[in-house]
Amino acid sequence: MHMADALISPAVGGTLWAGAAGLIAYSSKKVKQDMDDRRIPLMGVLGAFIFAAQMINFTIPGTGSSGHLGGGMILAILLGPAAAFLTLASVLTVQALFFADGGLLSLGCNIFNLGFFPCFVAYPLVYKPIVQGNPSQRRIAIGAVLSAVLGLQLGALGVVLETFSSGISDLPFATFLLLMQPIHLAIGIVEGLVTAAVVVFVWKARPEILEGTCVSSPAKASSLGRVLAALIIAAAVTGGVISWFASTRPDGLEWSISRSGGKGEVEPPKKTFYGWLAGLQEKTAFLPDYGFRESKKGESSGDAWPAVDPGTSLSGLLGGTLTLITLVLIGVLLKRRKKHHVRH
Amino acid sequence: MSGIESSFFDIGTMDTISRQDTLVHRMDPRIKVLTTLVFIVCVVSFGKHDISALVPFLIYPLFLVVLGDLPVRYLSRKVALAAPFAILIGIFNPLLDQELLLQVGPVGLSGGWVSFFSILLRFTMTVGAALILIATTGYNGVCMALEKMGVPQVFVVQLLFLYRYLFVLVDEASRMVRARSLRSFEGKGMGMRVFGSMGGHLLLRTMDRAQRIHLAMLCRGFDGNIRPFHPLRVRGWEVMYLLGWSALFVFMRFYNVPRLLGTLIQRFLS
Numbered sequence: 001m002h003m004a005d006a007l008i009s010p011a012v013g014g015t016l017w018a019g020a021a022g023l024i025a026y027s028s029k030k031v032k033q034d035m036d037d038r039r040i041p042l043m044g045v046l047g048a049f050i051f052a053a054q055m056i057n058f059t060i061p062g063t064g065s066s067g068h069l070g071g072g073m074i075l076a077i078l079l080g081p082a083a084a085f086l087t088l089a090s091v092l093t094v095q096a097l098f099f100a101d102g103g104l105l106s107l108g109c110n111i112f113n114l115g116f117f118p119c120f121v122a123y124p125l126v127y128k129p130i131v132q133g134n135p136s137q138r139r140i141a142i143g144a145v146l147s148a149v150l151g152l153q154l155g156a157l158g159v160v161l162e163t164f165s166s167g168i169s170d171l172p173f174a175t176f177l178l179l180m181q182p183i184h185l186a187i188g189i190v191e192g193l194v195t196a197a198v199v200v201f202v203w204k205a206r207p208e209i210l211e212g213t214c215v216s217s218p219a220k221a222s223s224l225g226r227v228l229a230a231l232i233i234a235a236a237v238t239g240g241v242i243s244w245f246a247s248t249r250p251d252g253l254e255w256s257i258s259r260s261g262g263k264g265e266v267e268p269p270k271k272t273f274y275g276w277l278a279g280l281q282e283k284t285a286f287l288p289d290y291g292f293r294e295s296k297k298g299e300s301s302g303d304a305w306p307a308v309d310p311g312t313s314l315s316g317l318l319g320g321t322l323t324l325i326t327l328v329l330i331g332v333l334l335k336r337r338k339k340h341h342v343r344h
Numbered sequence: 345m346s347g348i349e350s351s352f353f354d355i356g357t358m359d360t361i362s363r364q365d366t367l368v369h370r371m372d373p374r375i376k377v378l379t380t381l382v383f384i385v386c387v388v389s390f391g392k393h394d395i396s397a398l399v400p401f402l403i404y405p406l407f408l409v410v411l412g413d414l415p416v417r418y419l420s421r422k423v424a425l426a427a428p429f430a431i432l433i434g435i436f437n438p439l440l441d442q443e444l445l446l447q448v449g450p451v452g453l454s455g456g457w458v459s460f461f462s463i464l465l466r467f468t469m470t471v472g473a474a475l476i477l478i479a480t481t482g483y484n485g486v487c488m489a490l491e492k493m494g495v496p497q498v499f500v501v502q503l504l505f506l507y508r509y510l511f512v513l514v515d516e517a518s519r520m521v522r523a524r525s526l527r528s529f530e531g532k533g534m535g536m537r538v539f540g541s542m543g544g545h546l547l548l549r550t551m552d553r554a555q556r557i558h559l560a561m562l563c564r565g566f567d568g569n570i571r572p573f574h575p576l577r578v579r580g581w582e583v584m585y586l587l588g589w590s591a592l593f594v595f596m597r598f599y600n601v602p603r604l605l606g607t608l609i610q611r612f613l614s
Contacts, residue, residue, distance in 0.1 A: 004426075004467055004470075004471070005466065006388075006434070006463045006467035006470060006471075007430060008388065009389070010388050013385075013388065024495070024496060025496055028497070028499050040501060041505060041558045042551065043505070044502055044505020044506050044508070044509055045509050045513070045550050045551070045557065046554070047502065047506035048505075048509040048510045049547060049550040051513065052514050052516060052517035052550075053517065053543050053547075055514065055517045055521060056521055056524075056542055056546070058534055058536050058539035059536075078547075086498065086499055090502045090506045093503060094483075094507065097475075097477070097478045097483065097486065098478060100422055100426030100474065101426060104380065104384055105381075105385065105388055168392045169434065170436060170441045171436045171440065194536055196540075197536060197537065197541075198539075198544045198547060200540070201540050201543070201545075201547075202544050202547055205544065318605075318606035318609055319601070319602030319604065319606030319609070320399045320602040321602075322602065322606070322609070323399050323601060323602040323605060324402070327399075327400070327402050330403065331406045331407075334407070335410050
């Protein structure tokens with residue numbers, strides 16, 4: 001469920017990047033404040049542990065398929081929200097850079113969906129209240145399953161909202177939602193059970209490891225305030241996304257009317273980044289008599305591909321092919337010149 | 345399982361590729377990170393039915409692949425491995441948007457197919473750009489660039505640590521997986537219960553390792569900073585490189601180069 005760059009718009013990607021960057025700054029500050037030197041190598045090694053644990057897959061009873069650990073909740077349980085968030089963000093960065101899981105622009109979305117929800121929502125609001133005080137095998141199991149399910153549900157909802165407000169995919173909101181949520185309910189239950197199994201094992205073997213985070217109680221008074229602060233930031237960010245989304249589709253009714261009227265896309269409003277770019281494009285268009293500008297004026301829909309008239313489509317195809325050939329030629333020339341260089 | 349294992353060996357391959365000594369590899373990492381970001385934002389900002397205007401952007405990955413001596417087949421295989429999600433979401437477009445958008449002779453192309461191909465094209469370019477960034481800069485280079493650009497140091501140190509211990513722990517996990525598969529018959533012992541204790545053991549070993557690492561680091565005077573061996577320095581021509589590419593990307597964002605070209609040709613022919 002990693003978001004891909006291909007499916008998001010710069011506005012959505014940028015907003016969530018800003019949100020993720022803010023959370024990283026906040027978490028870094030918190031980790032630094034704790035000044036527990038041991039945390040630093042522990043975080044690094046646990047990040048690597050997530051990759052390693054993902055290599056061990058297991059069969060899921062009743063389905064015949066196999067799964068592996070996602071890891072968000074385990075980190076939160078072992079490290080606490082801020083350190084776990086940083087660790088997860090680093091894991092996602094490596095996945096984006098090396099495995100092409102997600103992309104650079106969508107990294108913000110992924111950090112938000114897979115990091116923020118388990119660490120700052122599911123862990124403090126679900127796992128901690130259940131397990132805190134007197135941990136037992138049952139409490140840990142229930143807490144892990146419930147928080148994993150909640151974290152993944154919110155994450156899946158995030159994916160749906162981000163994809164939909166980007167408008168690259170044609171999937172209707174409700175369909176996509178119905179597609180994603182049940183799948184992630186199943187994934188969440190499995191993830192929760194596995195997390196519980198590992199945490200219970202660790203708790204039985206070395207209970208002192210878990211004491212650092214969820215069992216001890218003295219430092220709890222102030223952490224609620226911090227969690228609230230994080231939630232407020234989150235609310236502001238999500239609010240930003242939703243209001244952006246609202247400004248793209250000013251009115252659900254309007255939108256559905258223009259949809260059913262067969263006009264295709266609604267005109268992108270000037271407020272959005274895309275609208276701004278399109279406006280700039282119109283203003284600065286040189287060679288104004290070249291087909292596309294006029295057809296843009298003639299039609300009510302201001303889509304970026306306004307060319308329903310075959311003439312411009314043909315010129316696009318022709319030019320596209322030519323550009324491609326030119327590019328390949330440039331590549332071959334560069335390569336040849338380089339080889340020449342090496343020989344000297 | 346073998347798939348994941350081999351993709352971890354891939355990290356090693358990427359690392360090797362990134363240690364080449366070409367003009368592109370020698371450039372300051374910050375320049376490459378920024379250029380890549382401008383490239384991705386420009387590519388992603390296109391409307392969903394744009395294909396022709398996206399094509400000229402291929403020049404950037406092409407340029408780096410050639411000048412950086414990168415293995416094309418290897419990189420394209422990595423891009424293809426990551427494609428399923430984009431395809432899964434994108435494939436609904438042809439079903440949902442059947443309005444005719446492009447007509448070439450008898451062949452009509454619906455808006456859905458056009459936007460599907462657009463998704464694939466931008467997927468290839470954005471994912472390719474990220475992989476090429478690593479292949480020309482190396483992971484440590486990217487991390488150093490991030491630190492210089494204001495990412496909190498705790499996070500950068502975290503990124504460096506994660507990478508450093510990835511190889512060790514992955515080796516350990518693959519030995520555990522091999523041991524388990526040698527002892528399990530007819531799928532016995534592959535379930536979640538065994539995973540719980542395996543994962544738990546791995547975790548305990550990991551934490552012991554972290555403690556040993558920490559002690560060793562303290563012995564060597566670690567104070568929370570990781571100092572780069574070569575200080576980073578941006579040279580004048582590298583700034584020109586960044587500005588030049590950015591200008592080109594913005595130009596190609598605003599002007600549909602292939603269509604202009606096509607119109608010119610048609611005008612010339614008629």
